[in-house]
Structure formats: C-alpha cells, structure tokens
Amino acid sequence: MTAGFSTLDYIIFGAYAALIITVGLWVSRNKKGKEKTSNDYFLASNSLTWWAVGASLIAANISAEQFIGMSGSGYAIGLGIASYEWMSAITLIIVGKYFLPVFLKAKIYTMPQYIVRRYDNRVRTILAVFWLLVYVFVNLTSVLYLGALAIQSIMGVPLLWGVIGLAAFAAAYSLYGGLSSVAWTDVIQVIFLIGGGLATTYLALNAIPETHGVIQGFKYLIHEAPQKFHMILHKGNPYYMDLPGISVLVGGMWVANLYYWGFNQYIIQRALAAKSKSEAQKGIIFAGFLKILTPLIVVIPGIAAFVLTKDTNLLATLGPAAHQHLPSAQHADYAYPWLLGLLPYGVKGIAFAALAAAIVSSLASMLNSTSTIFTMDIYKQFKKDATERNLVRVGRTTAAIALLIAVAIAPMLQTLDQAFQYIQEYTGMVSPGILAIFLFGLFWKRATSNSALWAAIFTIPVSMFFKFVFPQVPWMNQMGYSFLIISAIIVIISLLEKKTESKAIPVSKELFHTDTAFNVGAVAITAIIATLYIIFW
Incomplete structure (x- = not known):
C-alpha cells in the first residue's frame, strides 16, 4: 500500500531527519583541545539530566516492535498486550529504588562490569556474549525488519532498501557521537514519537x-x-498462550520486565550516564509516567484497525486506500501501517516521523550498547593497555559490524506474524538466568561465583527444555519456571560451598533512600495502574 505522500509530507519528514542528524553530530562534537574518551562515548560524560534520562529510556524502549509489533498484537489480542507497558511502569519504580543505587555506587559502564566485580570474569564473559547475540540477532534485526515493513507498506519502498535506509539513518549520527548523540537526540525523538503517535490515535x-x-x-x-x-x-x-491470565500480574512477566528494565544494557545505560542518583531516579519516574501513556499510541490504534476492518460497510466509507493490504489475523503487523495510509496529507508526514523516531532511536541505542559491551567487557580484557582513542575507535567499528550483520538478517524475518511476541519469546531464553544471577548477586552475600557460572551455563538449556518438552505451557510461565529452577541452582551450589562471597558489594538502608519527588511519583504511578486494571479487568 503506497500511502501517497504529498510534497508537504516529504518536507516534514526531511526536516525531521535533518534536525536529528544535525543535533546528534553537534552535541557529540569534540570540544576544542579535548579528545573524546571512553566515558564521553559510552556514558555521555555523565551529563544527563532527569528529563534527558527519562526521554532517552522511552525512546530506547519504544520502537518498531511497539508501533508495529504491539499494534499488531493490539489488533489480534486487544488491550491485554498493554500489560507489558503498564507493568513496566511499576517495574521502573523497583529498578529506580533498589537496583540503580547499587550500580551507580559501583561506577560501572556495563552490566557485565558489575558481574565481574561481584562474581568473576568467567561469568562476565558468558553474559557479555549472551547480550551481544541477543542484541544483534534478535533486537537489531527485528527493529530493522519491522521498520522496513512499515516503510514498504506506507511508501512502497522495497523491504531491503527500507532496512538499508534505516540502518544508514541511525549510523549517520550514533556511530560517531556515541551515547551523547543518542541520548540528547532522544529528547527530540520522544517529542515526535509521543506527538505523532497521539495524532495517529486521535485521527483513527x-x-x-x-x-x-x-x-x-x-x-x-x-x-x-x-x-x-x-x-x-x-x-x-x-x-491465552501469549498472555496466560494472572501470570501477567504475579508470574513470568516479572521475569521479563525486571530483566529488561533492571539489567538490560541498552536501557539501564541511560541511567548510568545521569549527573547524579537523584537525577537518574527522577528520570526513571518520568519514564514511568510515559509508559502509562504508551498503550494509547501503540495498542489502541491496533484495536481501532480491527474495528474499522471487520465491518465492510464501515470500510467502504474510508476510501479506496483502505482496501489495500488489509491487516488480518495472519498479518496483524499490517495494522499500524494500514492506519497511517488513511491519514490526511501533512499529518501523514508527522506520523511517519514519529514512527521513524521510534525506530531510529532504538537502533542507535542498541548499537551504542552493543559496542559498549564488546569494547569494555571483551576487547578491553585482552587489550588492557588500550588507549582511550583506541577504545572509542573499537566501539565505532563494533557498532558498524553489528549493524551490517543485522541488515543482512532482517529480511529473513518476513515469515513472522506477531513480531512483538517473537522478540519477547526469544529474549525470554536468556532473561531468567540473567535475572537470577543479578538478584542473588545484589541481595544475597552467599551467592558464589561458581553458582553464577552454572546458572549462566544452564540458562538456555533449561529454557529450551520447557519450550520443547512442555510446549503446551505458555511461554511466559515457562520463563517463570526457568527462573525458579536457575535460582535453585544458585542457592544449592552456594550452600554446598559454605562460604560468604568476599566480593559481595555492601549495601545499606541509606543507599536505598529516595527523595520526595520519587516517592510521590511512585505512589501516583501505582495508583493509576491499579485503577486501569480494575476498570479493564
């Protein structure tokens, strides 16, 4: 379906693209007489304010998998898929209060860096490889595919060229500038993302x-x-197999959410780059309020597409464009692109810019975090005398290679129906083990390095066991059971070793103190989420 872009639409989208690239390159320019360091490139010189942290968290999170994938799930499943967003808001409160203070105290760049300080280098390397594989072969590829699918549906651009165009856009500013470019342009991206998304919902x-x-x-x-x-x-x-009843409140969804928001490098890296603990926590609360709003711009349009297409009389009133590439139960991911095709000229350019903002900001975030993990947790292990210039160069090269691999693989995902569910399921292969390793590392001094090593080794085999031996069990419940088994492995091995881990990072009650702004925001978010669940139970 070619949406029929007008000259105004092209001007709007072109202006958006030029603005993002210009700002991205400008904020990341080398200051006179100062060469860019690894802290500048990977942690934005620890300069992010609360609103930049919150905006960047949401821009990194909301991508094609939400706009296209979650709208597709909204078309197929309904509002229930919004549990990922609303439960995420509650998860952010937990992360901000209990996880983030420990990471900031440790002054780390990456999640594997925390692992080596708490456990040992063996566990760090395994988890670093896990993350690199998931980022390149699941996250980057799926975002590129879904974004290109939207471009193909809206503008008639062949899928492969859409993949290449999105990759080039993200690379234009993020490879050179690092996290500074990504985070500060995310503030602009979120304005387009929320504004354009709300406009699409309103018009739908x-x-x-x-x-x-x-x-x-x-x-x-x-x-x-x-x-x-x-x-x-x-x-x-x-x-039901995708969203198994009460498990979204008390079961496996907590495994997915706590892993994603608490220990996922390309998300938590924004908070690690904040000016202070207080700024980081306020940014997390800001992101929590935006998560409440997210279903309005990514799920409701999918439901609207379902209603608009199921009634042939209603469909006839929408004009000839409405009859092209209709979404269906087998092609639910066409729901959002189909809606964009119905928008009036001018608005179409704004809505498409919002979609592009979601895609490009997430691509840039994933690229930066992929390069951070490879450079700081793998390359630097073998090249301990690497200079700051060398680390930045390796980071840029790694991001470029990861992007090329994702571009090659992305077109192969065309056989998928609901891409959002694909992303959740395959990320769920590693999340139970990673969550268990971090939780016990943070809050149980007796968790040993050997127990974490065996937990890392068994993470994928245990998940695969449930997937193939108990396929009738919803994958979300499989994730919960995997977490319990891997937790048991950590506890048993640690108790058998009969020692308190000397590398455990000390925590105190004072470390988890939060200011009034955080506490008021946390109470408000919890009350709103509880009300929404009561209304739409």
Whole structure:
C-alpha cells in the first residue's frame, strides 16, 4: 500500500531527519583541545539530566516492535498486550529504588562490569556474549525488519532498501557521537514519537463515521469489540498462550520486565550516564509516567484497525486506500501501517516521523550498547593497555559490524506474524538466568561465583527444555519456571560451598533512600495502574 505522500509530507519528514542528524553530530562534537574518551562515548560524560534520562529510556524502549509489533498484537489480542507497558511502569519504580543505587555506587559502564566485580570474569564473559547475540540477532534485526515493513507498506519502498535506509539513518549520527548523540537526540525523538503517535490515535478514533469525536470513538471500540478490552485473558481465549491470565500480574512477566528494565544494557545505560542518583531516579519516574501513556499510541490504534476492518460497510466509507493490504489475523503487523495510509496529507508526514523516531532511536541505542559491551567487557580484557582513542575507535567499528550483520538478517524475518511476541519469546531464553544471577548477586552475600557460572551455563538449556518438552505451557510461565529452577541452582551450589562471597558489594538502608519527588511519583504511578486494571479487568 503506497500511502501517497504529498510534497508537504516529504518536507516534514526531511526536516525531521535533518534536525536529528544535525543535533546528534553537534552535541557529540569534540570540544576544542579535548579528545573524546571512553566515558564521553559510552556514558555521555555523565551529563544527563532527569528529563534527558527519562526521554532517552522511552525512546530506547519504544520502537518498531511497539508501533508495529504491539499494534499488531493490539489488533489480534486487544488491550491485554498493554500489560507489558503498564507493568513496566511499576517495574521502573523497583529498578529506580533498589537496583540503580547499587550500580551507580559501583561506577560501572556495563552490566557485565558489575558481574565481574561481584562474581568473576568467567561469568562476565558468558553474559557479555549472551547480550551481544541477543542484541544483534534478535533486537537489531527485528527493529530493522519491522521498520522496513512499515516503510514498504506506507511508501512502497522495497523491504531491503527500507532496512538499508534505516540502518544508514541511525549510523549517520550514533556511530560517531556515541551515547551523547543518542541520548540528547532522544529528547527530540520522544517529542515526535509521543506527538505523532497521539495524532495517529486521535485521527483513527475520529475516523469512525458513526461517532463524533475521540471519546465517542473510544466508546464505539468498546461496544463493537468488547473482547479486546480485557487485561487478564481467560483460558478459553485463543491468545491465552501469549498472555496466560494472572501470570501477567504475579508470574513470568516479572521475569521479563525486571530483566529488561533492571539489567538490560541498552536501557539501564541511560541511567548510568545521569549527573547524579537523584537525577537518574527522577528520570526513571518520568519514564514511568510515559509508559502509562504508551498503550494509547501503540495498542489502541491496533484495536481501532480491527474495528474499522471487520465491518465492510464501515470500510467502504474510508476510501479506496483502505482496501489495500488489509491487516488480518495472519498479518496483524499490517495494522499500524494500514492506519497511517488513511491519514490526511501533512499529518501523514508527522506520523511517519514519529514512527521513524521510534525506530531510529532504538537502533542507535542498541548499537551504542552493543559496542559498549564488546569494547569494555571483551576487547578491553585482552587489550588492557588500550588507549582511550583506541577504545572509542573499537566501539565505532563494533557498532558498524553489528549493524551490517543485522541488515543482512532482517529480511529473513518476513515469515513472522506477531513480531512483538517473537522478540519477547526469544529474549525470554536468556532473561531468567540473567535475572537470577543479578538478584542473588545484589541481595544475597552467599551467592558464589561458581553458582553464577552454572546458572549462566544452564540458562538456555533449561529454557529450551520447557519450550520443547512442555510446549503446551505458555511461554511466559515457562520463563517463570526457568527462573525458579536457575535460582535453585544458585542457592544449592552456594550452600554446598559454605562460604560468604568476599566480593559481595555492601549495601545499606541509606543507599536505598529516595527523595520526595520519587516517592510521590511512585505512589501516583501505582495508583493509576491499579485503577486501569480494575476498570479493564
């Protein structure tokens, strides 16, 4: 479906692209007489304010997998998929209060750096390799594929050229500038992302002829598709295997969320680059409020597409463009691109810029974190005398190679239906073990290096065991069971070794003290989430 971009749309999108590249290169320029160091490149010189931290967290998180993948899941499953977003807001509070202070105290660049300080180099290397494989072969490839799918659907650009174009856009400023370029341009990206996303939702709800205005449009969705407005799915629901009932509140989703927000390099790296602990925590609360808003711009459009396409009489009122590349149960990921094709000229350019902002900001974040882990946790181990200039050069080269690999693999994902579920399931192969290793490392002094090593070794085999031996068990529950088994491995081996780990990092009650702004924000977020679940139970 070629959306029919007008000259105005091209001007708007071109201006957005020029702005991002210009700002990215400008903020990362070398100061006169000062060469860029590894701290400058990988941690933005620890200069990020709370609003930059919060904006960058959301820009790194919201990508094509949300706009395209989660809208597709909204089309297929309904509002229940919003649990990933709303439970993430609660998870951010836990991360900000209990995990982040320990990491900031340790003054680390990467998550594997914490592992080597708490355990040993063997565990660090295994986890660093895990992360590199997941970032390159799951995250980068899926974001490129979904983004290119959108470009193909909206503008008629062949998938491969869309992949190459997005990769080139992200590389244009992020490879040179590092985290400074990524984080500060993310502030602009979030404005486009939220603004353009809300515009698309507004126009989608307003496109229903039987209603007048957004509120009535939303009510119409509930009336016409009540099955799409349940947060907790029952066993009879055809998508129960994706969102297994109460497990989204008390089960395996906590494994996914705590791993993602607490120990995932390309997310937590923004908080590590904050000016102070207080700025980092305020940024996390800001991100939590934005997560509450996210389903409005990525899930509701998918439900709107479902309602608009299921009624042939209603579909006929939307014009000829509405009959091209219709989303379906087998092609749910067409939902968001299909909606963009219905937008009026001018608005289409803004909405497409929002989608591009989501894609490019996440690509840039993943590239920077991939290069950070490889450079600081693998290359620097073997080249301990590497200069700052050499570390920055290796970081740039690593990001470029990772991007080329992802570009080569991305077109192979065309056989997927709901790409968002693919990302969650395969990331879930490593998240139970990584979460267990970090949690016991943070809060149990008796957890030993050998126990963490065996937990890392068994992470994928245990996950694969559940996947192939118990395929009838929802994968989210499989993730929870894997976490319990790997936790048991850590506890048993640690107790058998009968010692307190001397490398355990001391924590005190004072370390977890939070200021009034954080506490008020945390209470407000929790109350809002509880209310939403009560309304849409």
